[in-house]
Amino acid sequence: MLDIKFIRENLDKVRAAIKNKNSNANLDHALTLDDQRRKLIIESEAIRSRRNEITADLQKEKKEDLIEESKKLKEMLGMKETELKEIEAQWLVAMQEIPNIPLPDVPVGADETENQVLKKWGEPTEFKFEPKDHLQLGEALDIIDMTRAVKISGARFGFKKGGAAMLDAALMQFAFKALTDPQIIQQIAGSVGVSPKPFIPVLPPVMIKPDVYTRTGRLSPQDEDEKYKMAKDELYLIGSAEHTLVAMHMDESINEKDIPLRYVGFSTCFRREAGSYGKDTKGMLRVHQFDKVEMESFTSAANSLAEHKFLVAVQEYLMQQLELPYQVVINSTGDMGKPNARQVDIETWLPGQKKYRETHSADYMTDYQARRLNIRIKRADGSSEYAHTNDATGIAMSRIPIAIMENNQMEDGSIRVPKVLIPFIGSDVIKKQ
RNA sequence: GGAGGCGUGGCUGAGUGGCCGAAAGCAGCUCACUGCUAAUGAGUUGACCGCCUUAAAAGUGGUCCGCAGGUUCGAAUCCUGCCGCCUCCGCCA
Numbered sequence: 001m002l003d004i005k006f007i008r009e010n011l012d013k014v015r016a017a018i019k020n021k022n023s024n025a026n027l028d029h030a031l032t033l034d035d036q037r038r039k040l041i042i043e044s045e046a047i048r049s050r051r052n053e054i055t056a057d058l059q060k061e062k063k064e065d066l067i068e069e070s071k072k073l074k075e076m077l078g079m080k081e082t083e084l085k086e087i088e089a090q091w092l093v094a095m096q097e098i099p100n101i102p103l104p105d106v107p108v109g110a111d112e113t114e115n116q117v118l119k120k121w122g123e124p125t126e127f128k129f130e131p132k133d134h135l136q137l138g139e140a141l142d143i144i145d146m147t148r149a150v151k152i153s154g155a156r157f158g159f160k161k162g163g164a165a166m167l168d169a170a171l172m173q174f175a176f177k178a179l180t181d182p183q184i185i186q187q188i189a190g191s192v193g194v195s196p197k198p199f200i201p202v203l204p205p206v207m208i209k210p211d212v213y214t215r216t217g218r219l220s221p222q223d224e225d226e227k228y229k230m231a232k233d234e235l236y237l238i239g240s241a242e243h244t245l246v247a248m249h250m251d252e253s254i255n256e257k258d259i260p261l262r263y264v265g266f267s268t269c270f271r272r273e274a275g276s277y278g279k280d281t282k283g284m285l286r287v288h289q290f291d292k293v294e295m296e297s298f299t300s301a302a303n304s305l306a307e308h309k310f311l312v313a314v315q316e317y318l319m320q321q322l323e324l325p326y327q328v329v330i331n332s333t334g335d336m337g338k339p340n341a342r343q344v345d346i347e348t349w350l351p352g353q354k355k356y357r358e359t360h361s362a363d364y365m366t367d368y369q370a371r372r373l374n375i376r377i378k379r380a381d382g383s384s385e386y387a388h389t390n391d392a393t394g395i396a397m398s399r400i401p402i403a404i405m406e407n408n409q410m411e412d413g414s415i416r417v418p419k420v421l422i423p424f425i426g427s428d429v430i431k432k433q
Numbered sequence: 434g435g436a437g438g439c440g441u442g443g444c445u446g447a448g449u450g451g452c453c454g455a456a457a458g459c460a461g462c463u464c465a466c467u468g469c470u471a472a473u474g475a476g477u478u479g480a481c482c483g484c485c486u487u488a489a490a491a492g493u494g495g496u497c498c499g500c501a502g503g504u505u506c507g508a509a510u511c512c513u514g515c516c517g518c519c520u521c522c523g524c525c526a
Contacts, residue, residue, distance in 0.1 A: 380462085
């Protein structure tokens, strides 16, 4: 959520952001509600003030007429407050529809076709044979079974077995080990000039209360179709560890000396993929359930953009260690999340599709999430500011294993294990058992 | 799921109808003093939301003792519901 004072003073910027992000937020409606809201606050506070006066007077001496007045005022106050509560609720809904303002370097564009490639690393993998896609490879190796999963759970689910199961576990351990390693983090942090503090590993809950989900900026009425909701309990399944990690410090003040506060989380992620019928229907690229290593960071405003770049640098480090060819893309305004001020995606080369496909995202939220979640940074002098939040994919288990399988495939259909994963898998090749 | 207890500021903890935004201690900040990685003394320090203000400060009004209601002229204090924590029982990986 944006600061209402900022909105009032920067109407043009906010209008431009709504337009460029293809948002259907109704700014004028939000402003009207804000006026009504403030009017009601002034009125009800005046009544309260008078009642407080009366109470003070009555303490000295009992007077029937004052008691009568206070009773009447109380009735009026009740009405005002009921009205205020309704307006405030509507106002919050309207406010939460208003997207964050893109940074000046974000390309203005309608959709992902106007994203810009910032950097390429590695070359698309060359093969002396016709490369297969991960599903062909996985089925031949008997490590991916989509057919049985359909029977058990439906479309867009899969069983990962043998080498595929080991690969996911190895990636998780590899990422956790790297991100908690002071030397590695110091080296990456040095390159972008941020604190060398390592990440704190976390296994967060995968279910979240609707109210909290809303406050992360990740659950608006339009998003509802994308989420799984528990029928009996007021709980959603998270779409990413980001959702419970960023909410971890909800309604808290983080001490300035504790920032940057960096977490690396691992969780299963749940996506209904309601809007993507017919898209990526083959294999594990787009599934309802996958595991993901996720980074989340809390900083002050002064360091947040550098932190965003740091998280991208971490992503690149992991990719280079895994020796996967990728490109770094800055998303255009039309392809950004609502809470984002800037979004960088990493796309990894998939020989099975002969395309770069999105495997990572790094989200720079400024104080947009923290305002609604009420997360503050408390400075040593006692003053405070809203925290700035950043999140970024560490390793998405459905997509990076796919990239490894497809890029590292050999002519006989076996898969070369990246060097850094060999210790975790105990073998340098995944082959037919 | 059943029975009982508890929920106060950054922390510990007092407060059972108005003198309480809340004692005291700790922590923090400022100053003084002492040459030893800190002790001692004095002072000081809650958060949030309106209004005012170009902005901030100041000023001013309001709210906050788990949350939401209720009783009362007046609630941290009494009542109801909810949430959380603890103890015991049940169930369970």
